[in-house]
Amino acid sequence: MKPLAAAWALAQKDLRSFVRDRTALVLSILVPVALVTVFGWIMAFAFGGSGGMPKVSLHVADLDHTAASQRFAQRLKQQDMLRVRTVTTGDESADSSAESTTDANDLEQLIRDGDAHHVLIIPSGFGAQVDAGTTPQLRMLRDPGREMEDRVTQIAVMQAAMSELGGTVWVDAMDRLLADQGMDTQGLQQIREWMTNIGQTISDFAVAQQAAQEDSPEEPATTATTDNGNAAAPDNATEEPGDNDSSDQLAGPDPQAMLDMMSRLVPMETTDVAPPNRNQQITYQQAQSVAGMSVMMLLFALTSCGNVLLLEREEGTLRRLFAQPISRDAVLLGKFLFVLVVGVGQLAILFTYGEWMFRVGLFRDPMTLVVLSITWVCTGGAFGMFLASVSRSTKQAESLATLLILMMAALGGCWFPLQMMNLPPLLDTLCKSTPTFWAMTGFQGMLWNQLPWHTGKMLAALGWQWAWTIALTLAAVSEY
Amino acid sequence: MTARSNRLDKAETSLPVTREIVTRLLLNFSKLHSVATNAYGDHRTLLDQAHAQASSIRVDMTDRQTDVLLSVSDLEYRYGDRLAARGVTFSVGHQQCFGLLGPNGAGKTTTLSCIAGLLSAWTGQMQFAGQAFQPASRVQDRARLGLVPQELAIYPNLTARENLVFFAKLSGVAAAEREQVVAKNLELAGLTDRQHDLVRTFSGGMQRRLNLAAGLLHKPALVLLDEPTVGVDPQSRNHLFETLLRLKSQGLSLLYTTHYMEEAQRLCDCVAIMNEGTIVGVGTPAQLAASIDQPDANLEQVFLHLTGRSLRDA
Numbered sequence: 001m002k003p004l005a006a007a008w009a010l011a012q013k014d015l016r017s018f019v020r021d022r023t024a025l026v027l028s029i030l031v032p033v034a035l036v037t038v039f040g041w042i043m044a045f046a047f048g049g050s051g052g053m054p055k056v057s058l059h060v061a062d063l064d065h066t067a068a069s070q071r072f073a074q075r076l077k078q079q080d081m082l083r084v085r086t087v088t089t090g091d092e093s094a095d096s097s098a099e100s101t102t103d104a105n106d107l108e109q110l111i112r113d114g115d116a117h118h119v120l121i122i123p124s125g126f127g128a129q130v131d132a133g134t135t136p137q138l139r140m141l142r143d144p145g146r147e148m149e150d151r152v153t154q155i156a157v158m159q160a161a162m163s164e165l166g167g168t169v170w171v172d173a174m175d176r177l178l179a180d181q182g183m184d185t186q187g188l189q190q191i192r193e194w195m196t197n198i199g200q201t202i203s204d205f206a207v208a209q210q211a212a213q214e215d216s217p218e219e220p221a222t223t224a225t226t227d228n229g230n231a232a233a234p235d236n237a238t239e240e241p242g243d244n245d246s247s248d249q250l251a252g253p254d255p256q257a258m259l260d261m262m263s264r265l266v267p268m269e270t271t272d273v274a275p276p277n278r279n280q281q282i283t284y285q286q287a288q289s290v291a292g293m294s295v296m297m298l299l300f301a302l303t304s305c306g307n308v309l310l311l312e313r314e315e316g317t318l319r320r321l322f323a324q325p326i327s328r329d330a331v332l333l334g335k336f337l338f339v340l341v342v343g344v345g346q347l348a349i350l351f352t353y354g355e356w357m358f359r360v361g362l363f364r365d366p367m368t369l370v371v372l373s374i375t376w377v378c379t380g381g382a383f384g385m386f387l388a389s390v391s392r393s394t395k396q397a398e399s400l401a402t403l404l405i406l407m408m409a410a411l412g413g414c415w416f417p418l419q420m421m422n423l424p425p426l427l428d429t430l431c432k433s434t435p436t437f438w439a440m441t442g443f444q445g446m447l448w449n450q451l452p453w454h455t456g457k458m459l460a461a462l463g464w465q466w467a468w469t470i471a472l473t474l475a476a477v478s479e480y
Numbered sequence: 481m482t483a484r485s486n487r488l489d490k491a492e493t494s495l496p497v498t499r500e501i502v503t504r505l506l507l508n509f510s511k512l513h514s515v516a517t518n519a520y521g522d523h524r525t526l527l528d529q530a531h532a533q534a535s536s537i538r539v540d541m542t543d544r545q546t547d548v549l550l551s552v553s554d555l556e557y558r559y560g561d562r563l564a565a566r567g568v569t570f571s572v573g574h575q576q577c578f579g580l581l582g583p584n585g586a587g588k589t590t591t592l593s594c595i596a597g598l599l600s601a602w603t604g605q606m607q608f609a610g611q612a613f614q615p616a617s618r619v620q621d622r623a624r625l626g627l628v629p630q631e632l633a634i635y636p637n638l639t640a641r642e643n644l645v646f647f648a649k650l651s652g653v654a655a656a657e658r659e660q661v662v663a664k665n666l667e668l669a670g671l672t673d674r675q676h677d678l679v680r681t682f683s684g685g686m687q688r689r690l691n692l693a694a695g696l697l698h699k700p701a702l703v704l705l706d707e708p709t710v711g712v713d714p715q716s717r718n719h720l721f722e723t724l725l726r727l728k729s730q731g732l733s734l735l736y737t738t739h740y741m742e743e744a745q746r747l748c749d750c751v752a753i754m755n756e757g758t759i760v761g762v763g764t765p766a767q768l769a770a771s772i773d774q775p776d777a778n779l780e781q782v783f784l785h786l787t788g789r790s791l792r793d794a
Contacts, residue, residue, distance in 0.1 A: 315631065315632070316629050316632065317635065319593075320647070323596045323622060323627040325652055
């Protein structure tokens, strides 16, 4: 037989065998389809469908409760770059400073717990300042390690403020700047009039531009007028551009330069809320990466350990084990102990390496590290045992493991931080139903927010993992 | 003259048993009739059962040992709708090698698995040394047995010694005796010189011998051997036979499944032939040969006579 003919005969034989192994065939199709679907879905939500810019989560606490503060909050929600989450702050009718202080502490706790990375506080008196024609001061609580989110948030907040407050912010900012430089009142008044005139000229220009574009419908509109006007502007001289327009304008200039310029327009008191011992050199992404990869890779390792049970069945040694004068539970427990020891060992190696490479502070709280590690090893071990008990062969178990682990890793936030994503309720629930989500919550809580294992959030994460462990173990035992 | 004398002898031995058979058959057919009139769907199954019972009784005309170690009565086991073992009844005496023969899919391994405690959902009765025997649920019952599975149930990445030490621990050999027991069984398997070698480097025969040794560590009263000579060269097979004969002479009882007739002929004091889940013949090889009216028949001829010549592709 000629080599080519022999090769083709071999290929035909392999193809025939492959097609007849239905499980392998289905999984070979199902795995890529499922992964493409899940990752496509996740990525679509990661970037908010806005064409490339991830939405940044911003928690907004309105302590003012006036029409102006609510309008401003609404402006924030209209920002393409932001996913605004309104924070309810205790008794909303209370105006006393004591109540406000308590609220601020609660809001800081949101960041300490890792539930938020930026919290914008619209302080009491915001509406009154707007009504008085002055620029109100905002307050931002932030996690200093989230630089990317910080820049996006500040830009978006400034845009919203400018949209809502109009020329006031320009004029007031210039006033403050020149007053600081020592200009007298007369000079300041003169400057204010000039600024108003400049604002009027710019506004007229913008209106003319918009009219010209409306006359030529083929071209897409690049400007839009807001339907809200600017009640706070001293002379309603400018009609500020709409939200979409604002983001379009931001596409051009250097974001940092724009941020620097804009941050001088609206006064904002910024408070960094971070655990005291966090290494400032470490970024959130590094911590995310160490936790995510550890959680995912350990799941792979534990699943392959769980396959030992299948291997015993395939090789016939399980029959001999079950015929020994020991209980079947002891056999399963023995396998589980093996998985536990291997898992803890692998996690220790992974974490030691991660700490050596990135200095993420893994060993700062050894007790929390041990509790989290053992919990996740148990969950992963139970997952591996469950897969081994429902699979007919090691090959089937490995294929199923690949499919399920990659999907759970994506949904649980091992690959991308879920906080960045604008997930619809169904997908959000799906993500939170995965054991990987709770493992990530725990490890991120320990690494980034430096939470001890006995805090509420960590206990919830541990509780969900143990619930999964028990459910998977019971399922594995009943299948065996 | 000799043939006539043989027939007379047989008739004399058979008379009381035949009376019992007739009584039991009548009872069975009476039961069968009443049940069949109530449920037509079960008609065929019951007929089969009656036939199987009648068939086994017909052949079970042996002077069975009264010193029974294991007795199995009316054992049944189902895999879904398929009845893999039905009405299986036999007993294994002390220091006896009992062969369970049958073509592929006859139910030998199923029967052995029920006895070994690997399958639990069986019906019927089992007794061990006169006591109720529940190997699936009672650890102490399993401790009386040694299992030598059909597969090479040893760990290839452990050494021969490590394998035996491991199984000695599991089977409850006391730590103080373990070294001695392991050494003895390594010697029994002819593997003392290779005890520190990984099992994966062993030949098929060596692995088979180790497989046997691993089932004997705790000195069980009864060893269950499920086709232990599959894929073994003549030398190793001979070694296995000699080992088993030696064990028998030392007081062990053996329950041995195989479809190699010459093995059964050589080793077994008594054999039961299974076909389609039922025992169709039980007795010594000589008695079975006599039962098919072919005095010179060997066990293979008896086997084919009782199980038929059609291929078994189960």
